[in-house]
Amino acid sequence: MKLTGAQVLFEALQKENVxxxxxxxGGAVLDIFDELYRRKIRxxxxxxxxxxxxxxxxxARVSGKVGVCLVTSGPGATNTVTGIANAFMDSIPxxxxxxxxxxxLIGGDAFQxxxxxxxTRPCTKHNFLVRRIDxxxxxxxxxxxxxxxxxxxxxxxxxxKDITKSLIEDNDISWTLSLPNNNKKVSIEDACxxxxxxxxxxxxxxxxxxxxxxxxxxxxxxxxxxxLLNVPITSTLMGLGAFPASDPHWLGMPGMHGTYYxxxxxxxxxxxxxxxxxxxxxxxxxxxxxxxxxxxxHVDIDPASIDKFVKTNLSIASxxxxxxxxxxxxxxxKSFTMPEKQxxxxxEQIQKWKxxxxxxxxxxxxxxxxxxxETLYRLTEGKAxxxxxxxxxxMWAAQFYHFDYPNSFITSGGLGTMGYGFPAAIGAQVARPDxxxxxxxxxxxIQMNIQELATAVNYDLPVKIVILxxxxxxxxxxxxxxxxxxRYSHSNINNVPDxxxxxxxxxxxxxRATRPEEVEATLRKGLDVAKTVIMDFHVEPEEGVxxxxxxxxxxxxxxxRK
Amino acid sequence: xxxxxxxxxxxVNNRPDVLARIAGTFSGRxxxxxxxxxNITRNPEITRIVITTLGNRETVxxxxxxxxxxxxxLEVKDLTRANAACREMVLVRMKLTDANQVKIMQTxxxxxxxxxxxxxxxxxxxxxxxxxxxxxxxxxxxKMGMDDFTRTGVVAVERQK
Ligand SMILES: Cc1ncc(C[n+]2csc(CCOP(=O)(O)OP(=O)(O)O)c2C)c(N)n1
Ligand SMILES: [Mg+2]
Numbered sequence: 016m017k018l019t020g021a022q023v024l025f026e027a028l029q030k031e032n033v034x035x036x037x038x039x040x041g042g043a044v045l046d047i048f049d050e051l052y053r054r055k056i057r058x059x060x061x062x063x064x065x066x067x068x069x070x071x072x073x074x075a076r077v078s079g080k081v082g083v084c085l086v087t088s089g090p091g092a093t094n095t096v097t098g099i100a101n102a103f104m105d106s107i108p109x110x111x112x113x114x115x116x117x118x119x120l121i122g123g124d125a126f127q128x129x130x131x132x133x134x135t136r137p138c139t140k141h142n143f144l145v146r147r148i149d150x151x152x153x154x155x156x157x158x159x160x161x162x163x164x165x166x167x168x169x170x171x172x173x174x175x176k177d178i179t180k181s182l183i184e185d186n187d188i189s190w191t192l193s194l195p196n197n198n199k200k201v202s203i204e205d206a207c208x209x210x211x212x213x214x215x216x217x218x219x220x221x222x223x224x225x226x227x228x229x230x231x232x233x234x235x236x237x238x239x240x241x242x243l244l245n246v247p248i249t250s251t252l253m254g255l256g257a258f259p260a261s262d263p264h265w266l267g268m269p270g271m272h273g274t275y276y277x278x279x280x281x282x283x284x285x286x287x288x289x290x291x292x293x294x295x296x297x298x299x300x301x302x303x304x305x306x307x308x309x310x311x312x313h314v315d316i317d318p319a320s321i322d323k324f325v326k327t328n329l330s331i332a333s334x335x336x337x338x339x340x341x342x343x344x345x346x347x348x349k350s351f352t353m354p355e356k357q358x359x360x361x362x363e364q365i366q367k368w369k370x371x372x373x374x375x376x377x378x379x380x381x382x383x384x385x386x387x388x389e390t391l392y393r394l395t396e397g398k399a400x401x402x403x404x405x406x407x408x409x410m411w412a413a414q415f416y417h418f419d420y421p422n423s424f425i426t427s428g429g430l431g432t433m434g435y436g437f438p439a440a441i442g443a444q445v446a447r448p449d450x451x452x453x454x455x456x457x458x459x460x461i462q463m464n465i466q467e468l469a470t471a472v473n474y475d476l477p478v479k480i481v482i483l484x485x486x487x488x489x490x491x492x493x494x495x496x497x498x499x500x501x502r503y504s505h506s507n508i509n510n511v512p513d514x515x516x517x518x519x520x521x522x523x524x525x526x527r528a529t530r531p532e533e534v535e536a537t538l539r540k541g542l543d544v545a546k547t548v549i550m551d552f553h554v555e556p557e558e559g560v561x562x563x564x565x566x567x568x569x570x571x572x573x574x575x576r577k
Numbered sequence: 578x579x580x581x582x583x584x585x586x587x588x589v590n591n592r593p594d595v596l597a598r599i600a601g602t603f604s605g606r607x608x609x610x611x612x613x614x615x616n617i618t619r620n621p622e623i624t625r626i627v628i629t630t631l632g633n634r635e636t637v638x639x640x641x642x643x644x645x646x647x648x649x650x651l652e653v654k655d656l657t658r659a660n661a662a663c664r665e666m667v668l669v670r671m672k673l674t675d676a677n678q679v680k681i682m683q684t685x686x687x688x689x690x691x692x693x694x695x696x697x698x699x700x701x702x703x704x705x706x707x708x709x710x711x712x713x714x715x716x717x718x719x720k721m722g723m724d725d726f727t728r729t730g731v732v733a734v735e736r737q738k
Binding site: 132133136137140141144161194195317318319322323 | 590594597598601605638639642643645646648649650651
């Protein structure tokens, strides 16, 4: 039997168990969309290709599966670039299918031609231009394999239009991967034995866990590890939820807007056990003042993350899961004890730091954004999936929604992409129809992909958007307040538009609260309707995110409040 | 740490975009390419690329790790410390005059070079050698009426497997 390229593509997607994609059509992918018309696979039709890629990314984060998006050539492809870079920075497995002009036209500046493999080379884990229909099946399988194996990441496949139309005998399709095997098996036993020795000698141990623990699905092992050792733990923005925020061992997030006690713990520990982190500069700030007294034990699947900035004393280039499993086994086999006496003073010291500067804010007669997040946490019992935009809203969400569950926080960590949160929430809701999904948004960021309201309404996705509306590009304003003499250059966005009317125009529900007393009722109402809802909270315009480490300062050098 | 020239050998799948990926890794991650040479190996589907780059030991290790992440890269080896034979080649076009002709012939002999082309008023010399040999040869020939030259990147092979 003969198959078209478009058919081969869907056969390949089926082999990867893809049941949902996020796409937007155009000339170069007409044959693919025509085939889609006949298939069971579900396409969520977005309103902008950036929405498609972020939705696929959000879908991947909560489902643990590879997210897929399908767009046309030229502008369709370039519209995905921000989202690809976003997924690349956060190591999220997505496969991006882009249409391309016919093979015979490539290189000739054809209509809607763009060299998308060239453009995305530095921000994909790998990309392919399909040159022959014979390669298509194999390439799709390789793309999925690359996207999810090792350190995950985005993979793009550029498919010329003629290939989607041309025919191949089904027996001639090769599905076999032919990838070089670069993942040398590392033996972790010796390193783990050394790690145990380091742990045994520590008087002031601290765990720092990151996104790698979530990507490697090692949260149970992490929880066991921390409890067995009775050590304090801090988790980076990307790692929130891997360890329950309500557990007394947890110190909150480290770094620029981390907690005082997490940063003090890092600055004073004598052993830093770093699991699935890459030491972003928003975490470390001034490098030579980061964990200055600590031996560093670093476990990360990507060897290139090790010794990149923070020098390690012992490193294990491995997935966190097997390492933690082995350590836990040895520890619980009682071949190991860490004398309680040894760490007693340290745990007491941490308790004092916690009491000295807890995360807090002051109520006033205006709505405090932190109060909105806290109330949302209470009403959803901490069980919602929270996405965020970028800016103050993102930091308040990370600080005041206490994440107890893995894969319940989706945020643009590495790239800091305004406009990420809402489409990502759509992807999350598609993956988890049973969950309450809330985008904690800023009034600036939400306008960057607001068109996706149409998508949410069309597919009856009851995503909730909580806008912390401060009338400002708030994070920019905060820096201008602190470091640029309060010259608010182009950061005032003047409370435009009217988000309630905007929601209604799209067929969503719009609610507004302007006073603290209205916050709870508004949230209850918004959470109760099974519809797409915008809740517009007019918050204190000049509230700041604290504590804060000034750029370039040591993380122990924190401004605690305004 | 000491900054010096490092010779790195990279085995890659012979695909159209692989050189772009490698060049992009250098430029995007702030490394520099001093010289480059590439050609197929015994297995024509595999290409060996030899790149020289300036940096200290730490940068070279970081670079190796980043290069290894490229899917089509099969092996990265730092030949600087691997006791490898490293050679370059240069083709030099000389202006010929009655005055310099004899001297040029003598120089070709001392450099163990070759004359690969001879015209009435120009000739082309071929010289191979280590980096320093080539530097010296060029400095010398420059004084004798050198018109232009093209120099290859380093090719290198380990002395022992
Ligand atoms: C696409 C993009 N453009 C610009 C920025 C720079 N930036 C970071 S935070 C911020 C302000 C965001 O404003 P808003 O969404 O209202 O959030 P707030 O800080 O007020 O909560 C800006 C402009 C960015 N992160 N992303
Ligand atoms: Mg704002």
